Amino acid sequence: MAEPIPRRLSGWGRTQSVRAEVVAPTTAAEVASWLSDPKIHGGVIARGLGRSYGDPAQVAGGLVLDLVHLNHLGPIGEGGSITVGGGASLDALISSVLPKGYFTPVSPGTRQVSIGGAIAADIHGKNHHREGSFCSHVTSMTLATPTGIMTVSPTSNPELFWATAGGMGLTGVVLEATISLLEVPSGLVTVDTDRFEDLDALMAEMVGGDDRYRYSVAWVDCMAPGARLGRSVLTRGDHAPSGLTDGSVGPLPKPAKLAVPFQAPSGLLNRASITAFNEAFYRRAPKHKVGELQRLSSFFHPLDGVANWNLLYGNRGFLQYQFVVPDHAAETVRLVIDHLSGAKIPGFLAVLKRFGPGDPGPLSFPMAGWTLAIDVPIGPPSLPRLLDRLDDLVAEAGGRIYLAKDARLRPELVEVMYPELDRFRKVKAEVDPNGVLTSDLARRLNLVEGTR
């Protein structure tokens, strides 16, 4: 068994660097033995590819299980079912199944996400309004918990299965999962693009037209003042029929061609540079375009073309603010954008998307309604209090913050935003009575009472 080595870890936003012991187990038995090791005092958490923005995949002073070796990809079975290791990346999965005419049922904004991470955050993609989040496509998962290895499905053990969906890794380490792939006729997407001068027009079109598309997402400029507030670009599409291509599934995603070689000075991404980017993005988008063929990678994962883009934010790092509010609270979306614009917070284009109904996971983020996500650099002194104010608006509207993106929520708001938190805690206490599985996120937000 490999020996843990001390390492500095932080999330994708690079805001909360800590030291922990890190070990990369090679077998399920090894994972299980670390969870029952009496010498571990500081808590244990699994880590995939480190794309969570804040602190869920680290535990300061504890043991972090790097799942990189649990990356097996099984054969594709009947109906597109596949069993994959918890440490396998969506990138590897897509590269493996796309040539056979399959695609991941849910694709987030990056392929650099592990299966375990996709389950722990119950990730969503551009098709949530029609097809739900990742765990809705998981038929079974095998977890290493401090009370043993167990395989759970939505029917065999719905409580543990759904507590794990969005449970931020606190109910067990995902050793492997069986997921239902999506059969696709090609490796291309037909995309319709529309540009909107303001938020009302955009949201009306999304309400009226999203159901006609499998995929839909809008980019909103949250810095444009006054009448241009909420100007936006809506892209919607579906997999292109094979008739539109040469008959093969088409091009595979390619590794990043560009990389940010070193940490940029803090302040490179400031109000002026971000405003210029947002302006250019909006101007470049066509006013109305139908049926454009795009590669899967440029449609789903545009940022994967630049490795380590998080270094652009400099040593202070950045955070992503992502919330969801129910359909009837669409006005809250406008209020939030008003606040961001009014406070002159530099933020890249925000992503606006409609969610369909959520799944039963007590800590799963999506719920039917509107979700907005925006990246902001750490730095503006007014930012902490502004985000606190936005949290209040979101909570008052019956909405919530996405834990996979959070790095600063007030702990007392978690049970307001996730009213079934106690149901989660109950399941957690059953599989992990001594609170071995914990993380900096769990400690910061008191997600689990009595953790180490």
Add this chain to the structure above:
Amino acid sequence: MRDAFGQPQRIVVLGGTSELALAVLHAMALDRVQCIVLAGRNEDALARAQAALLGAGAAAVQIVHLEATAPERASEVIAACVEAAGGQVDLVLVAVGMLGSQGDFDDDPAATAEAITVNLTWPAAALAALRPRLVAQGYGRVVVFSSVAGVRVRRANATYGATKAGLDGFALGYAESVRDAGVVVQVVRPGFVATKMTTGLTPPPMSTTPEVVAKIVVEAMAGTDLVVYAPRVLRPVFSIFKLLPQAVWRKLPG
């Protein structure tokens, strides 16, 4: 745990009646703090500080007795503080200290020894007791209150300046020793601050207030600067002061 803005949830203050330390706490987002532990000697002053912090929104304020003349018991004090904070500490403010009058130190070995014990020996012993805990928890921030009086010691407050010079040097070395463990140490060098400690003294040029120092410290705690001057102008000023010939230094006012 701290959040993305460096905001701590659990704070230990060594020297819990220090006006500077309390000003720093009041300049922070106290409604975000779950627990503050004030370690000090003057029980009435501690109770007043506790009430003020609770009134300003802190969720819980605990009090631990600290006797800075007894460095051999520093580790007990640290153990009690960490326990009271709930086992983990996000931020430690080290603000134990006394100023004294140089005239009282000059010919008095006991008073001189006591000043060194309170200002240097006790804080250094406490930091040593804290070190394994900080290293084990893998993160944390320690803010040590030094003084410009230690940057270049002068006749008017030679003993105080010497104790701060010692503490400052200790803290700088300590910072390196815990750096790889993810622990950030910051050394604050205030100039003349108008507090009860300096009552009766004539404020020299560039003197400041606890509120100004607190604002600078809170801003600095969002980053990792090792040495923080308050007011900030003292950094260039003292980089020149350090180079002055002793004959000139001796004649400077204040």
